[in-house]
Amino acid sequence: MDTYPASPKGLGFWGTLMKRKLALLIVVSVVMIIMMILLTDPKKMAHILRKTNVFIILCVIGLYLLNGFVKALRWHLLVRSSGSAISFSRIYLFLLIGLMVNNTTPGRVGGEPVRAYLLRSRDDVPIGQGLSTIFAERIMDLIVLTSMALIGVALIIPFLVDSDFSVGLLLISFIPVIVVIITLIYMATHPELLRRAALGLCIFLKKVSKKDWAQKAESGLLSFVDSFSEGIDNMGKDLRTNKKTGFAFVVLTVLVWLNEAGRIYLILLALPGIEAPSFGAVLIASSVATVFGAVLPIGAMHATLITSVFAALQIDVSSAAAAGILVVMTSIWLSIPLGILAMFVVGLKIDKKSGEIVKKGENEELEVEVEEREEEKGKVKEENDEESRDKGDS
Numbered sequence: 001m002d003t004y005p006a007s008p009k010g011l012g013f014w015g016t017l018m019k020r021k022l023a024l025l026i027v028v029s030v031v032m033i034i035m036m037i038l039l040t041d042p043k044k045m046a047h048i049l050r051k052t053n054v055f056i057i058l059c060v061i062g063l064y065l066l067n068g069f070v071k072a073l074r075w076h077l078l079v080r081s082s083g084s085a086i087s088f089s090r091i092y093l094f095l096l097i098g099l100m101v102n103n104t105t106p107g108r109v110g111g112e113p114v115r116a117y118l119l120r121s122r123d124d125v126p127i128g129q130g131l132s133t134i135f136a137e138r139i140m141d142l143i144v145l146t147s148m149a150l151i152g153v154a155l156i157i158p159f160l161v162d163s164d165f166s167v168g169l170l171l172i173s174f175i176p177v178i179v180v181i182i183t184l185i186y187m188a189t190h191p192e193l194l195r196r197a198a199l200g201l202c203i204f205l206k207k208v209s210k211k212d213w214a215q216k217a218e219s220g221l222l223s224f225v226d227s228f229s230e231g232i233d234n235m236g237k238d239l240r241t242n243k244k245t246g247f248a249f250v251v252l253t254v255l256v257w258l259n260e261a262g263r264i265y266l267i268l269l270a271l272p273g274i275e276a277p278s279f280g281a282v283l284i285a286s287s288v289a290t291v292f293g294a295v296l297p298i299g300a301m302h303a304t305l306i307t308s309v310f311a312a313l314q315i316d317v318s319s320a321a322a323a324g325i326l327v328v329m330t331s332i333w334l335s336i337p338l339g340i341l342a343m344f345v346v347g348l349k350i351d352k353k354s355g356e357i358v359k360k361g362e363n364e365e366l367e368v369e370v371e372e373r374e375e376e377k378g379k380v381k382e383e384n385d386e387e388s389r390d391k392g393d394s
Contacts, residue, residue, distance in 0.1 A: 009351070013139065015036045021053050022257060023358055024221075025106050025296060025297055026104070026298060027295040027299055028141070028296065028300075029298050029299075029300035029301075030298070030300070032296065032300040032301075032304065033299075033300050033303060033304075033325070036303065036304055036307060036324070037321060037325070040317050040318045040321045041317075041318045042190060044318040045076060045318040045321055045322050046320060048117055048271055048272060048273075048319055048322045049322055049325075049326075051271075051272040052270050052271055052322070052326070053269075053270040053271075053272075054270070056266050056267075056269060056270035057267070057326065057330065059266060059333065060263045060266050060267055060326075060330045061330050063259055063263050063266075064259075064330055064331050064334060066259065067256060067259040067260070067263075068092070068095065068096065068099070068338070069092070070252055070255055070256055070259065071095055071256055072088065072091050072092035072095045073088070073252060073285055074094055074137065074249065074252040074253060074256065075091055075115075075133060075134075075137065076088050076091040076092075077245060077248060077249060077252070078133040078136055078137065078235060078249065079091060079119070079125070079130075079133050081133075081234065081235045081238035081242075081245060081349060082129050082132060082133050082235050083129070083230075083231070083234045084119070084123065084125045084129065086119070086123050086125070090122065090123070093342040093345055093346050094115050094118045094119065094122075094338050094342075094346075095112070095115065096335070096338050096341075096342035097114060097118065097339050097342050097343055097345075097346070097348075098111035098112065098114050098115040098118075099335045099338075099339060100335050100336050100339020100340065100342075101114045101339070103297065103298065103299065103332045103333075103335045103336065104298060104334075104336065105297055106294070106295060106296060106297050107281075108294035109294075111128075112131065112134045113131070115130065115134060116130030116131045116134065117130075117146050118346075123347075126223075126224075126227035126230075126231075127224055127227065128223070128224040128225065128226065128227030128228030128229070128230070128231060129226055129228065129231035130231075131225045131231075132227075132228045132229075132230075132231030132232045132235065133231060133235070135184070135188065135228075135232070136188075136232070136235055136249075137215055138184070139181065139184050139185060139188065140249065140253045141253060141257070142177060142180065142181045142184075142291070143181055144207075144253050144254055144256075144257050145177075145257060145286075145287045145291055146177055146181065146287070146291075148257060148261065148283045148286070148287050149283065149284055149287035149288065149291075151261075151280070151283060152279075152280040152281065152282070152283030152284035152287065154280070154282065155278060155279065155280025155283070168371060177291055188232050188236075189236075191225075191229035191232060191233070192253070194225055194229065195222070195226075195229070197227050198221050198222060198225045199222075201221065202217065202218040202221060202222070205217055205218070206218075213224055224343065249362060250320070257286070257287075257290075259289065260286050260331075261279070261282050261283050261286040261287075263327070263330065263331070264282050264286050264306065264323070264327055265277065265279060265282045267323050267326045267327055267330070268282070268310075268315075270326075271323060271326075272323055273316070273319065274315065274316075274319055277313075277315070278308075278313075281309065281310070281313050282354070283310040284309060285305070285306050285310060288309060289301075289302045289303055289305040289306045289309075289327075290302075293303060293305050293306075294372040298328075298332065298333070299327075299328030299331075299332035299333065302324075302327070302328055302332060303321075303324035303325055303327065303328045304324065305322070305324075306320070306323060306324040306327055307320045307321045307324035308320075310323060310324075358360075
């Protein structure tokens with residue numbers, strides 16, 4: 001049965017323990033959002049939300065839907081550059097499913113293997129090649145987000161009470177991100193390091209596990225590394241030789257994250273009693289929330305970080321919390337019904353028992369097949385028993 005991971009168990013190597021951890025993290029996230037609301041003035045926050053400009057919020061939702069289209073356009077460009085021809089409509093639907101899974105799993109990484117599995121299972125794209133396109137996305141995302149945060153710091157320096165300390169603290173917080181970016185770029189341009197690491201892991205597995213299993217793992221792992229490296233190499237060549245494609249990739253990424261920041265800016269404008277905020281502050285809030293807000297699922301950390309940044313910049317705490325809640329409501333929470341709708345269009349569903357994404361009707365067919373086999377076994381057993389009795393009587 002072909003399955004597509006919709007949860008940690010769906011990836012095949014996480015199991016029940018990870019499913020329980022995910023459920024626990026979702027509970028923690030809900031509690032965290034409730035505590036954030038209670039630590040402000042809940043009545044004042046409710047009043048602010050009631051007075052929010054609905055038209056602006058509808059515009060924010062429209063921009064979110066547009067951003068999904070731009071993200072799909074960017075991914076389609078990368079998939080094509082990696083050597084695969086897939087229709088834009090399929091890429092768009094796969095992206096929506098991936099975003100839904102990302103936003104309901106910690107670290108926002110669960111949806112990335114889902115996208116790669118969908119490419120493999122539906123369009124026969126090797127897993128490594130599919131993940132290479134997502135790897136390229138993430139590198140460019142981190143570069144653009146870090147650049148936006150640094151620009152934001154420069155724009156809000158005049159508004160900081162203790163500029164030297166505050167600016168230094170903000171810059172230091174992004175040092176790990178810059179180190180990660182440099183490391184990822186180096187790995188992408190030196191695929192032999194990745195293969196060497198894979199070979200080292202295979203040697204280790206042979207020493208600590210059964211020989212047959214280790215050989216299968218080695219074959220799968222090296223196949224993945226080769227297809228991943230091939231995808232990176234194909235994209236690199238295409239982006240270097242085709243300047244328009246490379247330029248489009250950069251422009252689309254910038255548009256994606258300007259859209260994110262612009263939506264937060266509009267949400268602040270929609271709230272009553274708030275003066276026009278500094279766009280630099282919005283750039284910082286958007287970048288920090290995206291980079292560090294993936295710790296918890298369903299947007300709990302995302303909302304908390306946005307609230308914290310705006311509260312630190314002298315925005316009323318209740319208004320800051322209302323902004324944080326509206327941001328996740330019009331993006332992260334909205335991605336869930338969109339992902340479910342995309343699954344319906346593609347012809348997939350989440351199996352209630354396993355938590356895996358499966359084709360519609362596939363489990364029912366499998367259950368019928370199992371029942372038929374069991375019935376056949378029962379008949380054979382009865383016939384054998386009758387033959388044994390007959391022999392005994394004779």
